[in-house]
Amino acid sequence: MDSARSPIRTICCIGAGYVGGPTMAVIADRCPHIQVTVVDLNVERIDAWNDPDLARLPVYEPGLDAVVGRARGRNLHFTTEVDGAIAAADMVFLSVNTPTKTRGVGAGQASDLRWIEASARQVAAVARGHTIVVEKSTLPVRTAEAVKAILGAAQQNGSGPANGETKTFSVLSNPEFLAEGTAIGDLESPDRVLIGGEDASAIECLAGIYATWVPDERILRTNLWSSELSKLTANAYLAQRISSINSIAALCEATGADVREVGRAIGTDSRIGSRFLQAGPGFGGSCFQKDILNLVYLCRHYGLEEVAAYWEQVVTLNTWQQDRIARMVVQRLFGTITGKRLAVLGFAFKADTNDTREAPAIRICRELIEEGARLVIVDPKVSSAQIAADLGQPPSAAEGGWQVAASPLEAATGADAVLILTEWREYARLDWDAIGAVMRRPAWLFDARAIADADAARAAGLNVWRVGEG
Known part of the structure; x- marks a missing residue:
């Protein structure tokens, strides 16, 4: 199949976040004959996407700046003019946030679909002619029923807003399978592209876009419900592997085994494979916990209590692993980290x-803050403002406070311990002689990612704890 078989010439994507922005950038880059417009009501976010300095894009992904640089202004556009972009589009992607509900029925587990509903209603109100609506957000299975109902009501009302043309809609599911940090590579050379729907013509329109650069055997066609459920299932399986290896890491620490050796041994089994067998502080990100909790909620909704309990334990163990690491730090530092x-x-x-x-x-x-520690945090890409928002308190040098530092050496000066919580490559090449020289003794390295040179840290006089090492 080639792109000439797809009649799509204008695309609108609602949502300029971690999925919508990179996905549309790659589509625009690979399909210069298609005009792609990404819309969002967040003016600050759209301004960042349009910033002439590509280093200021709101999403950091290796390679994203180059892709945006090639397509932006040619056939890739970012705007807050939502209605106009929808009205002009042959195809509209829904790529908005679907957080876990915080109140009401299903609070803490079910997905909050308010933004999906609002987007569907906006498409229903202003779309013209025939529009293919594509679910890109991660959604509970059967969500397409609600989207179709909203669009169907508009279709029954008959005419477009200006010229009396008949409105018609087709709904597709096209979930993303991106890993943050490798999203551009995942988009440019995907393992698979999944398209679910009931309208064969609409499916082939979307397949034709991807076929510009994706081999046809990697473009999978399913029904709507299989497509929606496949996304939740993929994330649940990946998260399950992380919780599983972290459970074995704790057992390794207790028995004298090494989780890296265990992981290497079982990873050579072709039935298991080597991916997602690295122990650490647990999974994070926008999808894993949210999608598993959503899966738990759906299972309970359909009366599958044992299935729900099985998947819920994956999240429970993930939380336990993070609590365990925090307790480990307190215990190794003589039972108190106050001050x-x-x-x-x-x-x-x-x-x-x-x-x-x-x-x-x-x-x-x-x-650790609750225990009274003074944290000094370093991250090459996360801003102080974001850390403040996540920790729920502004920077402070007081007990039970946190500050940022410009480098690991600055952060370690006068510190009792260094904790590695993200596997940035530069943390594998730290100068432990220099770091050890500025720390208070006895000094500790708590390596929750097992990325640091443990031998060099020990040679510099540090006590070392590595996740999964007995």
Whole structure:
């Protein structure tokens, strides 16, 4: 299949966040014949996408600046003019936030679909002619029913806003399978593109866009419900592997085994594979916990209590791992960290991103602050303002406070311990002689990512704890 088989010439994406922005940038880059417009009501975010300085894009992803630089102003546009972009579009992607509900039925587990509903209603109100509506946000299975109902009501009302043309809609599910930090590579060379729907013509329109650069055998076509559920299931399986290896890490520490050796041994089994077998402080990001809790809620909704309990335990163990690390720090530092300076290296939920949503560092830092520690935090991409928002308090040098530092060496000066919570590559090459020389003794390295040179840290006089090492 080639792109000539897709009649789509104008795309609108509602939502300029971590999914919408990069996805549309790659589509625009690979399909210069398609005009792609990304819309958002957040003026500050749109201004950042339009900033001439590509280093100021609101999303940090390796390679994203180059992609945006090639397409922006040619066929990639960012604007707050939502209605005009929808009206002009042949295809509209819904890529808005779907957070976990905080109140009402399903609070703490079910997805809050208010922004999906609002977007669908806006499309229904201003779209013209035939519009293909694509679910890009991660959604509970059967959400397309609600979207179709809203669009169907507009279709039954008959005519477009200006010229009397008939409105018609097709709804597709096209979930993203991006890993932050490698999103551009994931988009440019995906394992698979999943398209679910009931309208075969609409499916082929979207497939034709991707076929510009994705081999046809990697473009999977399913029904709507399978597509929606596949996204939740993929994230649940990946998160399950992280919780599983972290549970074994705790057992390794108790028995004298090494989780890296165990992971290498089982990863050579072709039935298991080596991916997601690295122990650490647990999973974070925008999707894993939210999607598992959503899966738990859906299972309970359909009366599958045992299935719900199974998946809920994945989240429970993830939280336990973060609590365990915080307790470990307190225990090793003579049972109290009140007033002690602790250097925290890394705050993003993983390397090569500035995203802190559900980052393990948040829970761990909050617990250390509650114990009265003075935290000094370093992260190459996360701003002080974002850290303040996540920790719920402004910077302070007082007991139970936190500050930022410009470098690991500055953070470690006078510190009792260094904690590595994000696997940034530069933390594998730290000068432990220099760091050890400025720390208070006895000094500790708590390496929750097992990325540092432990032998060099020990040679510099530090006590070392590495996750999963007995």
